[in-house]
Amino acid sequence: MSPGDPARQSDASVKAYSFVNDPEARLKVSPREAVSRDVMPHVIGVGPGTGLSCIIKVEDMACKGLQNILHQLVKANHILHYHGAVDGFGHISVRHPEKPNVYIMCGYMPPALVQSQEDLIEYYVDGSAPVDPNAKKGYSERFIHGELFKKYPSIQCVVHSHAEGVLPYVSTAVPLKPMFHMGGFLGPQVPVWDIAPVYDEDYQQDMLVNNAKLGNSLALAFAPTSAKPEDLEHNVILMKRHGYTTWGKDIPTAVYRAIHTLINAGLQTNAAVLQATLHDGPLEGLSERHCRDCQMMNEATQDKSWRLWSREVEVNPLYRNSIPA
Incomplete structure (x- = not known):
């Protein structure tokens, strides 16, 4: 049987499909076979005409570290939705663990419905263009993520949210303050970034951070006076008339900050109502x-919250995560 024989190609395609989509099948395919001429052409040739739609390359998925990160990323989308930090809108990204000039986030879809590597897209940090020029549609506001990753090497995860409980603080002059011990990461007062002065006259002024210029301006707000890119001054930035953005050294940290920004805002709003009654x-x-x-205490103990939040979405039938941990 020749390499070009249709029967041989069909067998190789089956092996390649299993290697991509079935964790147990991957264990049965030797590394040598995975990179052989039989299998790898079908693995790399994902997309139209191959029967595969994988966005993250299989040779990367063979890296256990990347697999764990992608599992966490899918789970984080679900956790953020479960706790009201995102709904049909809002998004989270992570820097590629092996390629720091690349970041990963889901395509154009509600975070609650993200479930597999086929739902994820790789983007270059510089410019936020997709690594695969034929990638499916992505978020127009990915420049929030790309420009933060570009400016700050220490950032490994970014979350952008329009959570309703925070919106009063992006629509009024009332400053968002850390009201309890779980909100220490907010700092004494959370800055508000205004997109309006950054617009060019010909921009569609819809508040979206949908190009590199706008994303860079937002990124600068996280360290307006710092001379070193590793020295961020703020963990959360409110975005006037829009929402907020936060970051983390890993996925659990960014998720913790996104959720507790919302919790802290709700606490402050309720406290203000009570305070007003006492004048x-x-x-x-x-x-x-x-x-x-x-903040030091928060970062030392946030693993407890992550374990609880993980279990909450694991047992909820709305959320599906097909990437093995």
Whole structure:
């Protein structure tokens, strides 16, 4: 049987499909066979006409570290939805663990419905163009993520949200403050970035951060006075008339910050209502020292929240995650 024999090609296609989509089948395919001329042409040739729609390359998926990251990324989409930080809109991304000039996020779809590597797209950090020029439609606001990854090497995950509980603080002059120990990462006061002065006259002024210029301006707000790219000054930036963006050194940290920004905003709003009934002056948040020390505590204990949040979405039938941990 020749290499070009249709029967041989069919067998190779089956092996390649199993290698991509079935974790148990991957264990039965030797590394040598996976990169052989029989299998790899079908693996690399994903897309129209191959029967495969994988966006993340199989040679990358063979890296256990990447597989774990992608599993976490899918789960994070679900957790953010479960806790109201995203709905049909909002998004999360992660820097590629082996290729720091690339980041990964889901395509144009509701976060709750992300479930497999076929739903994910790789983008170059510089310019936010898809690595695969034939990739499916993505988010127009991916430039939020790309420009943060580009400017700050320490950032590994970015979350953008329009959570309703936070929106009063992007629509009024009331500053968002850290109101309790779980919100120390917010800092003494959360800055508000305004897109309006950044617009060119010919832009469609719809508040979306949909090009590199706008994304870079937002990224600069995270460290407006820092001389070193590793020294971020803020963990959360409110976006006037829009939403907020946060980041983390890993996925759980960014998710923790996104959710607790929402929780803290709700607490502040409720506290302000009670305070107004007493006519007892302005609300007091955490001090700068409190913020710093509470953030250290938060980062040392946030694994408890992540385990709970993970289980909540694992047992909810709405959420599906086909990428093995």
